[in-house]
Amino acid sequence: MSPVLRALGLCAFTLSIFGCHKKATPRECDALVTRYAELVAREAMPDASADDVKAAQAKAREEAADDEDFRACAGRVTHEELACAMAAPTADTFEACLQ
DSSP, rough: HHHHHHHHHHHHHHTOOOOOOOOHHHHHHHHHHHEEEEEEHHHHHHOOOHHHHHHHHHHHHHHHHHHHHHHOOOOOOOBBHHHHHHHSHHHHHHHHHHH
């Protein structure tokens, strides 16, 4: 399982208990996958070209499209978690925002 899907899956159960906050939209969930893939690619390949990062993002989006936990993102991730993750400077920080 890819790191993106693992992070979203790890968070899915935890996030399901939060029901009173405004939730992320499907478009925002797509942005989360894109951002996470960028962070992972840049950490794994510090000298990655823009094309390398775009390829990693495309692969992550493709994998996420078939993942149940990702499809549930829009009903589980709060806007506070979304804002934290999108501002995260590292993949680890990103993951911590969604736990």
